[in-house]
Amino acid sequence: MKSFITYDSESDFSIYNIPFGVAFIAEEYPTCVTRIGDTVIDLAMLYDAGYLDNLGLEENVFEAMVLNPFIELGKSVTVPVREHIQKLFLEGSDLSKDTDLQANAFFDLNDVQMMLPVHVPNYTDFYSSIEHATNVGKMFRDPENALLPNWRHLPVGYHGRSSSIVSSGTALHRPKGQTKPADSDMPVFGPSKRLDFELEMAFITNTYTELGDSVTTENAEDHIFGMVLFNDWSARDLQKWEYVPLGPFLAKNFGSSVSPWIVTLEALDPFRVAGPKQDPEVLPYLKYEGEKNFDINLQVGLTPQDSEETVVCNSNFKYMYWNMAQQLAHHTVNGCNIEVGDMYASGTISGKDENSYGSMLEISWSGQKPVKLKDGQERSFIEDYDTVTMRGWSEKDGKRVGFGEVVTQILPAK
Amino acid sequence: MKSFITYDSESDFSIYNIPFGVAFIAEEYPTCVTRIGDTVIDLAMLYDAGYLDNLGLEENVFEAMVLNPFIELGKSVTVPVREHIQKLFLEGSDLSKDTDLQANAFFDLNDVQMMLPVHVPNYTDFYSSIEHATNVGKMFRDPENALLPNWRHLPVGYHGRSSSIVSSGTALHRPKGQTKPADSDMPVFGPSKRLDFELEMAFITNTYTELGDSVTTENAEDHIFGMVLFNDWSARDLQKWEYVPLGPFLAKNFGSSVSPWIVTLEALDPFRVAGPKQDPEVLPYLKYEGEKNFDINLQVGLTPQDSEETVVCNSNFKYMYWNMAQQLAHHTVNGCNIEVGDMYASGTISGKDENSYGSMLEISWSGQKPVKLKDGQERSFIEDYDTVTMRGWSEKDGKRVGFGEVVTQILPAK
Numbered sequence: 011m012k013s014f015i016t017y018d019s020e021s022d023f024s025i026y027n028i029p030f031g032v033a034f035i036a037e038e039y040p041t042c043v044t045r046i047g048d049t050v051i052d053l054a055m056l057y058d059a060g061y062l063d064n065l066g067l068e069e070n071v072f073e074a075m076v077l078n079p080f081i082e083l084g085k086s087v088t089v090p091v092r093e094h095i096q097k098l099f100l101e102g103s104d105l106s107k108d109t110d111l112q113a114n115a116f117f118d119l120n121d122v123q124m125m126l127p128v129h130v131p132n133y134t135d136f137y138s139s140i141e142h143a144t145n146v147g148k149m150f151r152d153p154e155n156a157l158l159p160n161w162r163h164l165p166v167g168y169h170g171r172s173s174s175i176v177s178s179g180t181a182l183h184r185p186k187g188q189t190k191p192a193d194s195d196m197p198v199f200g201p202s203k204r205l206d207f208e209l210e211m212a213f214i215t216n217t218y219t220e221l222g223d224s225v226t227t228e229n230a231e232d233h234i235f236g237m238v239l240f241n242d243w244s245a246r247d248l249q250k251w252e253y254v255p256l257g258p259f260l261a262k263n264f265g266s267s268v269s270p271w272i273v274t275l276e277a278l279d280p281f282r283v284a285g286p287k288q289d290p291e292v293l294p295y296l297k298y299e300g301e302k303n304f305d306i307n308l309q310v311g312l313t314p315q316d317s318e319e320t321v322v323c324n325s326n327f328k329y330m331y332w333n334m335a336q337q338l339a340h341h342t343v344n345g346c347n348i349e350v351g352d353m354y355a356s357g358t359i360s361g362k363d364e365n366s367y368g369s370m371l372e373i374s375w376s377g378q379k380p381v382k383l384k385d386g387q388e389r390s391f392i393e394d395y396d397t398v399t400m401r402g403w404s405e406k407d408g409k410r411v412g413f414g415e416v417v418t419q420i421l422p423a424k
Numbered sequence: 425m426k427s428f429i430t431y432d433s434e435s436d437f438s439i440y441n442i443p444f445g446v447a448f449i450a451e452e453y454p455t456c457v458t459r460i461g462d463t464v465i466d467l468a469m470l471y472d473a474g475y476l477d478n479l480g481l482e483e484n485v486f487e488a489m490v491l492n493p494f495i496e497l498g499k500s501v502t503v504p505v506r507e508h509i510q511k512l513f514l515e516g517s518d519l520s521k522d523t524d525l526q527a528n529a530f531f532d533l534n535d536v537q538m539m540l541p542v543h544v545p546n547y548t549d550f551y552s553s554i555e556h557a558t559n560v561g562k563m564f565r566d567p568e569n570a571l572l573p574n575w576r577h578l579p580v581g582y583h584g585r586s587s588s589i590v591s592s593g594t595a596l597h598r599p600k601g602q603t604k605p606a607d608s609d610m611p612v613f614g615p616s617k618r619l620d621f622e623l624e625m626a627f628i629t630n631t632y633t634e635l636g637d638s639v640t641t642e643n644a645e646d647h648i649f650g651m652v653l654f655n656d657w658s659a660r661d662l663q664k665w666e667y668v669p670l671g672p673f674l675a676k677n678f679g680s681s682v683s684p685w686i687v688t689l690e691a692l693d694p695f696r697v698a699g700p701k702q703d704p705e706v707l708p709y710l711k712y713e714g715e716k717n718f719d720i721n722l723q724v725g726l727t728p729q730d731s732e733e734t735v736v737c738n739s740n741f742k743y744m745y746w747n748m749a750q751q752l753a754h755h756t757v758n759g760c761n762i763e764v765g766d767m768y769a770s771g772t773i774s775g776k777d778e779n780s781y782g783s784m785l786e787i788s789w790s791g792q793k794p795v796k797l798k799d800g801q802e803r804s805f806i807e808d809y810d811t812v813t814m815r816g817w818s819e820k821d822g823k824r825v826g827f828g829e830v831v832t833q834i835l836p837a838k
Contacts (some may be wrong), residue, residue: 131586132585132586134585135670158668159604160604160611160665160668163602163610164602164611164666166666166669166670167670167673168582168670168671168672169582169583169584169585169677170583171546171548171760172545172546173760174635174760174761176635182635182759183636183759185759186757186758186759187758188574188577188578188707190573190574195573196577197574197577197707198707199708221588221590221594221597221678221679222596222597222678223838248758251574252574252580253670254572254574256549256551256580256581256582256672257582257667257671257672258582258671259581259582259583260757260758260760263758264635264636264760265635265759293602293611293612293613294613295613344599344600344662344674344677344678345678346585346587346674346677347587347588349587352587424637424759
């Protein structure tokens with residue numbers, strides 16, 4: 011496939027991608043968009059010009075501040091719409107000759123501001139990387155029994171805070187809170203001293219289910235519109251003091267950053283791979299067939315203020331022990347209902363070797379092995395004015411499909 | 425104060441209450457309502473008839489499926505509106521003579537269906553009763569060190585699932601899930617065998633704050649519109665297996681039931697009492713002045729199918745160790761933003777003696793002391809077709825302000 015819209019061969023946004031996002035155009039109005047290379051295309055304008063007729067779009071769902079109205083139409087509509095848009099961008103298409111519309115609907119990436127692509131009614135965070143869970147268990151519990159007894163039997167998860175999910179580019183203030191020094195019985199209050207990123211991905215659901223109903227591993231992917239990169243910011247010192255017995259709270263809910271482009275499961279289909287063997291065997295409701303892991307390269311860069319970036323992690327989404335279908339089947343097996351726009355994050359995605367650890371906690375082994383940055387500085391955790399950039403992309407047979415970046419600068423505590 | 429609308433002296437919905445709710449009228453349209461005795465009053469109609477003019481209501485915010493648009497106006501509007509409505513209902517008012525409007529805007533409680541009163545963007549559950557936390561700690565950890573080290577230093581809380589919050593009257597299916605028998609290394613799957621209620625109350629916020637900002641204990645109550653009864657359904661056996669290390673998940677998110685009438689903080693003002701002495705002294709951001717606990721009688725009734733109710737718990741909201749202002753200050757001290765309609769539940773509200781325990785887990789002491797019901801049956805936990813009814817009311821100087829009921833029947837697992 012060759013698009014009439016030119017792009018670099020290294021672009022995440024090839025003709026094979028066709029992601030969905032929401033942009034503020036010229037600081038004037040929000041609209042749903044897609045992207046080829048560095049060209050952002052206003053889908054509401056394509057609709058108004060008749061390029062999206064007869065596809066089951068009864069109204070202009072792209073004329074919106076969020077993608078929820080489009081996503082809610084379900085795969086029977088969104089999949090053909092995406093395939094149709096892909097064809098519109100091919101050389102020789104009607105759109106390729108419609109220079110008037112191109113002048114109005116095509117924008118340079120630098121002239122738009124990308125926003126959070128969906129309204130997120132509910133946000134769940136899983137803990138599905140066996141390497142990450144093992145590393146954390148080794149550090150904080152027993153190196154010989156790093157995984158808790160339930161870990162291999164169910165995808166451990168907990169509810170996060172959806173109000174504080176922000177788009178790439180939104181700076182976050184270092185959180186303040188209680189921590190307990192090791193040498194004291196009393197807690198102290200102040201800015202977190204162990205602020206960390208967590209390299210995650212999240213999937214977004216396209217359905218409202220009824221309370222009491224369950225999704226199976228077989229039909230779970232029908233309910234998943236697509237994925238984003240997800241930086242699950244964590245204050246390790248706050249978490250250590252607060253998290254028993256009911257889990258993380260203020261250590262997490264001061265902000266989570268997501269990439270602005272939702273890459274569909276269909277675009278990721280060529281990059282499916284088999285997941286790890288699950289031993290012991292899982293309960294019947296968690297069994298699945300087919301390849302449900304995805305080979306997505308992941309990278310984290312750390313950039314101190316006014317300095318250059320050091321890549322501190324190269325990981326891959328294919329390492330996940332529990333796949334998304336299992337996560338969604340587990341989440342709903344008790345009858346919990348899902349909603350359109352919900353985000354379900356993977357948990358930190360670490361690989362086997364030290365270069366693939368998805369958090370500073372693991373990379374610096376709880377501060378015992380600070381990372382040397384390119385500019386000579388060292389880091390155990392994230393300092394004020396540091397910027398963390400996460401990237402994700404798949405490549406196979408000369409086709410590249412990626413997520414772009416989620417970029418967040420940390421500001422001092424307010 | 426005497427209303428021209430007659431009501432029983434034992435009614436929770438006296439002229440001193442003036443709560444807010446949302447009703448489906450004659451199965452035709454939803455509208456925001458208030459209530460005196462068993463008379464439900466359509467506020468959208470009062471607005472259209474001009475009875476709510478010059479109060480800062482620029483449009484008919486009561487013509488809505490949820491109270492969020494009204495609540496969002498903030499106390500500078502909602503408090504005078506409620507006081508004005510109260511005056512409308514007094515003997516001799518213009519409304520008392522307007523029989524035409526009464527014929528159109530006044531409904532018998534039996535002719536309307538009460539709905540969930542707000543859209544809930546975020547739901548947090550605290551764990552703020554020292555008696556409950558101590559009981560749970562005694563049963564599952566160490567009777568000599570029942571409270572974890574952090575408990576007296578911060579109001580422990582965690583995020584819940586807002587999608588599965590339902591209104592009184594909505595039946596819930598018994599959840600299925602994984603549990604681990606004591607005599608096995610492997611988990612099994614099936615319907616929960618230890619389904620429980622948790623007697624809680626929840627407050628609802630009226631503000632959007634900016635990420636990075638904090639609410640203080642001094643201004644927290646300005647951001648609290650009112651309260652509801654909250655039944656935080658829990659599957660104890662699912663929770664025991666899943667909850668380490670990240671907290672409750674499927675054990676809770678299959679459903680939470682709330683009472684349909686939001687009672688404002690202003691209506692509860694006469695029932696303020698001092699909270700318990702907090703020892704050790706709390707950190708400065710958790711200190712507060714004034715009476716921030718409320719004397720609200722709470723009761724739980726258990727009714728087997730086709731049988732009579734047995735009251736299994738009489739508790740009181742005044743027992744709370746951590747008050748709502750402290751909860752909200754803690755929740756936001758790290759910069760977490762709050763939204764209009766958020767629900768913040770108290771955690772199970774237990775008193776000191778066995779008759780005041782707010783869950784079957786405590787009442788039956790984890791099944792060791794089953795409760796004898798009036799009809800001769802016994803209960804350690806909730807059986808299929810049982811109905812649980814929670815009630816809450818305050819009384820002082822002949823004035824009664826209450827919440828009515830939250831009623832939920834448990835159906836078999838789907």
